[in-house]
Amino acid sequence: MGTAPQCIITDQCRSMFSAIRKALPNTRHCWCIWNIMKKFPQKLGGYRRYRELYAELRDIVFNSRTEESFERKWFEFIKEYNLHDNTWLSDLYDDRRMWVPIFFKGEFWATMRSTQKSESMHAFYGGFLHSKTSLVQFVHEYDNVLGAKE
Template structure:
């Protein structure tokens, strides 16, 4: 059964599991049920942003169940397709350099638009439907359009995939449902303890000053003030 983790970031920049589901299939209606049930469990507290790959069923479910959440696309999954979808051009260093500069080094929307138009004209890509489809989704994955959207510094779905790997230590594809629940509980307890350990270290240990900068020293002084007594 497909395993769907809802993964976020805690105050120690650790991956944290907000919930998970086992699904019978990967249809839009099933994703809608999963999202709706999860929202009930978290008392309707919707995330500011959610990052997924280009799965259309999941995208449709997000649109209907999380209308106020910004839907972003994993830039890693998209960039992985560049060599295949643009094989004729991407093998050339000049195109690769121009393309990557446009995608990754456009600081504001106006610069991106200018660089994109110049790229399309220079390499005669006006009829490339795949590139046009990416351009139509620019507000979901291009930094120039997403940099002001809070996503805890996340641009890709690696934390979700990392959570899958984390669970692999406790469950597998042949695990029965009862054993899965027991294994999942152990995984959650381990996650909880990791956060508590970091909480303890934050309040009871002094950070190692690596560069001895004013910023590091200020952080150390703030930590001393906020440390509980006793």
């Protein structure tokens, strides 16, 4: 008790970013990559070569082996698709240390890169469980959830 977490994952909320920096200065904070990736269709979907663009961008984000190769591939990508004026991508690049996996190399995240798993659990159990649910209640409610979902 009283120990700050070593790592925390949130969405891109600037207020949350500031609060974590202030309250937990020694905690490694990153942004949920799932939340960022799900914005791609909205932010980039109007581009003529969107499918190709999206596939290449995913490859750069998830498969870069070094920080240098990520940065080189990113700039080649921006040049190839003429995205120099896209401020959303420019801002993402500026904040790359917050969300691109290669910048977390050597850090332990217990296979977590996003808040998606916890969000899906909240959606699954929504309305059935709360913070005071006992283990016995959990088993009972789990059965109720399965019945309701079925």
